Amino acid sequence: MTASFDPPLEHAPVSRLNGRTAFIVVMLATLALLPVYTTLTGDSFVMTLFTRVLILALGAVSLNLIMGYGGMVSFGHAAYLGIGGYAVGILAKEGIGSGFVQWPVAIAVSALYALVVGVLSLRTRGVYFIMITLAFAQMIYYVAIGLERYGGDDGLTIYQRSGFGGLIDLNNKTVFYYLCFALLMAGIYLVSRLINSRFGLVIRGTRSNERRMRAIGFPTFRYKLVCFVIAGALCGLAGALLANHTSFISPALMHWTRSGDLIVMVVLGGLGSLFGPLIGAVAFLLLEEVLSRVTEYPDLILGPVLLLVAIYLHGGIEGLLQWRRHD
């Protein structure tokens, strides 16, 4: 049984002046100007909501790297959000409040866990890969539950945001928002450079036909592993941001349904496209918010929407924007 999906090559990120580009530009502009709106109207909740969107989008971008471009469907990606978050939380509780220590640790531990998981899992493929990544995520979820000292299931309150010693004050909501925005853009830029490099070509080629790539002489396992580790590290950073944002971290963040949410965001936005994960994150979270205000039963609509997307929209929302219908 092989992972049997083939997002068409048209989804390769080429810059074209068309509806899709215009949409992305408008979206980025709106996001960039959001704090202005917030200051004018005094509605800080919108900024809280969109900060969360940006952070989860970063997580989705990292998942898209391995899933959209690399064809590795990981059902355990939320684990890295948790690892990054707990790195910040645990260090904070133990008295280490400096972001200069917390964030590198978050990234490093996430990368390390991704390395271990990758080495053990990347030999498998298809549904087996999905299940084994799920298994590793559940394992770390249960480790977090077992950490009595750090709250276990009750979670851990983080009393101080990461300190950067006067360089930048994360307690300022606007500053924090722009930091998340900047990091998200940096993440997307990183992915775009990776994808358009020789490394990226090997990765994308491996997704289409691994045997062929190996026949050409590429050690595909190693390439996939590196890709996997980078994705894990990037998501760990998102986890550190999330812990700062909510001032609270709990094992629930790593539950498999949260990994499912990330997958939904990536697919919704369009697999294997640069800005797709951001579109997907915005769509998913906005849909949640709007639906829950409009109706008492939001999932009655959201559920079937996801089903219909799975059945009809192969390219996700971005595919829709390009006015393509597949199969």
Next chain:
Amino acid sequence: MLYFIEQCLNGVQLGMLLFLLAAGLTLVFGIMDLVNLAHGSLYMLGAYFAATFAILTGSFVAALVLAVAASLVAGMVLEVVAIRRLYGRSHLDHVLGTFGLLLFFNELVRLIWGPAGMTLPLPPQMLSAVEIIPGIYYPMYRLVIILATVAVAALLYLMVMRTRIGMLIRAGAANREMVAALGVNINLLYTLVFGLGAALAGFAGVMQAPILTVQIGMGENILILAFVVIIIGGIGSIRGAFVASLIVGLIDTLGRAFLPDMLHLALSTNAAATLGPALSSMSIYMLMAAVLIFRPEGLFPAASR
């Protein structure tokens, strides 16, 4: 020692409930190659149906029968309306689509039955304990669960091994294309298999309801265990699902029962109570990871493909 036997019985009981879920899941996966995250929803629906029928009829047994029938119908309807459009798609599409169904069903149940959950009361005869071995009292109803689920497992085995339909199911699990090529009405077969899975899941939901729960989202935790079971057992293999369910049920129950005590030697009671269940849950996933690494086709693979 007596306590250990009691815990083993509990482990078997959990294993049997898992088997009912895993059997349906592995058949659907093996024959239709479909990853169904909404399988837990069918388990939930079974429990809710039974709670409602129990109120209407006043009888536990009637409620059980009606609920299983209703689950069968619900499963078949779901297959025709939604599931069959996902056949042949990537597993990612399956995950996305059935995740949407999972959300939908949780909300639908909340709409119809309200958010608070329900109870399914036991018939009064089952409210006592049976002294199965001198000194060991085991709640009567749990014995009933074990016996009933083993009976259903036996029936399933008979059906799969000794009937024509069963033969088609086994053939479909081993080689789907061949069965279709031989002119069997594949659509009907698929609908029936899915319905069968739904009925088994519904039955499991009903049986656990009086001692555990009837509430929204109740399928999610056990669903993931069921997936672990079918991976360990081998996708498409009922025998594998049976063995793996027992293994998983025993590990989980014995782990929860004995690990805290063992840890208590080194840790505080609270910490041991926190870490114990966590470790036993982890061990199940470690087992699955080990199987995937060393023997990915599972303990009892269905057949060649």
Next chain:
Amino acid sequence: MMRRAIAAAAALALVAGPAMAQQKTVKIGFVSTFSGPTAAIGNDMRNAFELGLDHLGRKLGGLPVEVVYEDDQQKPEVGVQKTRKLIESDKVDFISGYIWSNVLLASLKTLVDSKTMTVDANAGASPLSGALCSPYVFSISWNNDQTPSAMGLYMNQKGVKTAFLIGPNYAAGKDMLAGLKLTYKGQIVGEEYTRWPDQLDFSAELSKARAAKPDAIYVFYPGGAGVQFITQYVQAGLKGQIPLYTVFTIDELSLPRLKDLAVGIPGAQEWVNDLPNEANKKFVADYIAKYKSRPSFYGAQSYDAVSLINSAVTAVKGDLTDKEGMRKEMEKANFKSVRGNFKFGNNHIPIQNFYLQDVVKEGDDYVLKTVATIVKDDQDRFHDQCPMKLGQ
């Protein structure tokens, strides 16, 4: 989500881009559990809260009231999200509710940082009584060690020499078992913690208890878990063999489901429905008349929360920005509580009586009755870890 039309209006206002400056309405956010097996508790609290507002003509200190109810789904991470939403999006003046200690603890930083006046209507997490006390947070219930300590005293009175303890492994569960040990003088022959909230199968713990042969079993299982535990306790044949002493496990919500199973199992509480003061008689009678069921202590506490908030708004004559003024008034506990009048400790936790309740069958009905007063004017033991002083 259990919103009222009022909340939808508030939401529309958000979408429309709002600057609702001088609103002369008191907005209250109420975080509780409205889904899952413990939804009955949230509903009871909401019913009682609404009744309290009705009794005041739906005005607090003369100002009209809006309440936004949010569902924490019994999860700390959801509770803190909803708390944030109430504060940042709905801009509430007061927050009340909070059944679960872990949900409250998770939300505490958000409440305190935003300086939102909070009336905790149930959760009794010990850190709140001690180091994490805040001038903005009041508890209208108790601290988690008070009720079990009262039960410990009672068990001593009854001559219980050995006890086996069972409880859920979360903030309140640990507090409840630790609280017993403060006063209980007998020997503890076993202590078991179960996974919370999804472990509803207590056969393992009951077997261990049976094997230890204690004089009594002491247990804490709120909500639906309490029903499960008592049912399994009876099913295992233990009733009549080993007596059971409970806290927060049997209440007016679980009684209709337990019926005969609960008869003769005592519990400790700071409020029982038959307490003879005027406020309580009115509360219980009107609650039964309006909702056709009996209120539980969760409801009694929520009803008192309304009275406390009312006293605050009245004292500052509707100027909700005067948080100092409101705080000082609230510290006086200047209202008629349904549990009888009480005082606040320096940590904003009540100093109050605890009663023994027992389950009695009256005709076809099962009721909780006060049997005795176990202890008067009991104060929690964490208050000196809190640096606050009353009236300052």
